[in-house]
Amino acid sequence: MPCHSGFGWSFSFGLLLVLSKCLVCSAQPKHPVSDTHWFPATATWYGSPEGDGSDGGACGYGSLVDVKPFRARVGAVSPVLFKNGEGCGACFKVKCLDKSICSRRAVTIIVTDECPGGYCSNGRTHFDLSGAAFGRMAVTGEGGQLRNRGELPVIYRRTPCKYPGRSIAFHVNEGSTDYWLSLLVEFEDGDGDVGSMHIREASSTEWLEMNHVWGANWCFNGGPLKGPFSVKLTTLSTKRSLSATDVIPGNWAAKATYTSRLNFFH
Structure with missing residues (x-):
């Protein structure tokens, strides 16, 4: 289902919060994308x-x-x-x-x-x-x-992208609600690109597919949603996956940025 919002967009850096509960799973291939030829x-x-x-x-x-x-x-x-x-x-x-x-x-x-x-x-x-x-x-x-x-x-x-000392962060875009959640991915090292994203409510075992809106922004249109949320992203280039458990808390706020303890080079 396409995602639409009547709210304006703002991508301020926002509040950085580090969540302690994280889980990573990597898909094949093992190494990030890199061309040997010019x-x-x-x-x-x-x-x-x-x-x-x-x-x-x-x-x-x-x-x-x-x-x-x-x-x-x-x-x-x-x-x-x-x-x-x-x-x-x-x-x-x-x-x-x-x-x-x-x-x-x-x-x-x-x-x-x-x-x-x-x-x-x-x-x-x-x-x-x-x-x-x-x-x-x-x-x-x-x-x-x-x-x-x-x-x-x-x-x-x-x-490969390299962000030493940085973990992947998820910025909750302005206008997000319990029925329309939009995320911007920040500081993804390795491939750097995103091919798909899913979210999962803490009370559920089901991964909900997000839709690509524009740029590096993804959204889920449905609900009502109840946090905390886990986020799974899969890279476009090599299909490597990473999951951050409960990275977005139950009391999440629009325009806030929530940082995992994960990255593809960690």
């Missing part, structure tokens, strides 16, 4: 020259893009990588090839936004990076000159 693409940059790029973005991460570990590592990608929002959270290494100005090192970016038109149209594989991320592809001291180039040919490959 693929051709193009890249541009947006925002201020040394800035973080998007203010929120099409994935719905809101103010998270302005703080570490997202800060200065954000990137908007063309639809072929955005995948209607299911590519949100995926991580890529990107590097340019002109040896006169480009460093040998690659910059790692996190998909937080979509660039649907212009450079990103006609099925192109394109990265629109923050000014800071774009400049980091240059040799030391040449970030400004590299940004002056505009569009660049680059190569890219998928890489």
Whole structure:
């Protein structure tokens, strides 16, 4: 059943609560997604020259893009990588090839936004990076000159996301009620993307399938629901699963963020 809400959206970082009861189960394959081969693409940059790029973005991460570990590592990608929002959270290494100005090192970016038109149209594989991320592809001291180039040919490959010291968190979106519960996934390492999500009431053994709304946001439309809730997510790329038991308490609140003690690299 599709999910709809008449409430406005807000993705403030909210209250962080750590729940003690957690259970993890991993599905095959064992290792997160990672490409060994580089693929051709193009890249541009947006925002201020040394800035973080998007203010929120099409994935719905809101103010998270302005703080570490997202800060200065954000990137908007063309639809072929955005995948209607299911590519949100995926991580890529990107590097340019002109040896006169480009460093040998690659910059790692996190998909937080979509660039649907212009450079990103006609099925192109394109990265629109923050000014800071774009400049980091240059040799030391040449970030400004590299940004002056505009569009660049680059190569890219998928890489596991890494959030040392961070656990997966679930932000309860504004407008959520006992009949319409919407969650935003934060700090998922490994694959970074989400292919499906389920919730389970503490009084039940049944996992209820959530629907993908947009970006990294999922919802369940039904109820009445009664917390606490367990949340199970399965990655899009390698179908690995993780379950956090009773991670959202019975007295949950909209706009709050509830942090598990789990992550795929833990």
